[in-house]
Amino acid sequence: MVLGSQSTESGHRYIAKICGFFAPAFFPPLHIGVLYYFWNQYARKVDRHFCSCSCWDTVFKGTYESGIASYKHMYFNATSNTLKMWVVTVVFVLGLYECVRYLALLALQHRLRASMLVLFLSSIFAHYYAWWAYVNYWNDEFYSQWNHQLFFTVTELASTALVLRMADASFSVTPRAAFGVAAIATLHLVTGARDQFVDNLVRGAGHTHQVVRDLGLMVPDVLHLVLPLVELARSKHRASASFGSQLRREMTGLVLLVVGGFIVCEQL
Incomplete structure (x- = not known):
């Protein structure tokens, strides 16, 4: 009986962790989808072959790319504000994960x-x-x-x-x-x-x-x-x-x- 109880508890914790993982992964795409719905008329089409970015410091690409960069799906500059954005994102993601995991565990335990x-x-x-x-x-x-x-x-x-x-x-x-x-x-x-x-x-x-x-x-x-x-x-x-x-x-x-x-x- 004790072994079965431990197995159930372990299963509950595993499911709770999965719930905690999916919450942070779900909200940003939903957010961008909502923005696209309201602001699609303001968007502009991008020609990926000819567009460029002259305000990217290219630090994280090192010697692979310098000067005016070509199209990237994502780029970031190596600045103190980028560090702050990263830290606050990590804090919020971990906080959401832990909260959802905790609530899911409570639900599984009735x-x-x-x-x-x-x-x-x-x-x-x-x-x-x-x-x-x-x-x-x-x-x-x-x-x-x-x-x-x-x-x-x-x-x-x-x-x-x-x-x-x-x-x-x-x-x-x-x-x-x-x-x-x-x-x-x-x-x-x-x-x-x-x-x-x-x-x-x-x-x-x-x-x-x-x-x-x-x-x-x-x-x-x-x-x-x-x-x-x-x-x-x-x-x-x-x-x-x-x-x-x-x-x-x-x-x-x-x-x-x-x-x-x-x-x-x-x-x-």
Whole structure:
């Protein structure tokens, strides 16, 4: 029986690793496909036989090619910004792999809280958007929105960490974790609405790709506001004598976090 249990556990871990592998491999092609759908009319055909690139330093080709280079499917310059783009890409890919592997393992062990899986899946676009933003900031050397994006990234990562903690159904949802996620979601909804959501969607000033982007960022925030509180209402913690005082304390923290975060975001 012990041998069979170990074999099952080993199989679960193997399947979880496969799931973790396919997630990072899947999203970039999907992203480019979506961009192609919206921006195909702006694309131009490239003559691969006669096109050239004069702004490539050719370092990684060494003596094989120098001067003005011919067509390449991919090229990169040996600069500090290229290093930064590579490092942040590795960090995001490994993070996505580990998160998906962890959630897949919980699912195979019948310990996954479904509502937290929904929240994690809904947050992937925001994290992917952040990675793409940083890559573009470094690639274009355009940094005016850097601090603003960094604020959203840090709070999104904190929220996702709490979601992953609550994803394990063997642990009860605590007021601190639930209100932490809800507070960050509220902060994002308030600041996001002020940034562009109202103009692009409510007033109809946004292009189709901007509307889709804003919905992809705002709808998950609504879910992050509602679902943790629903799970908290179901939690066994309600039966404890200290639940009421803990609830009031965390609600106060929620208000302070939203107000303080909004003030900080306005200064960035």
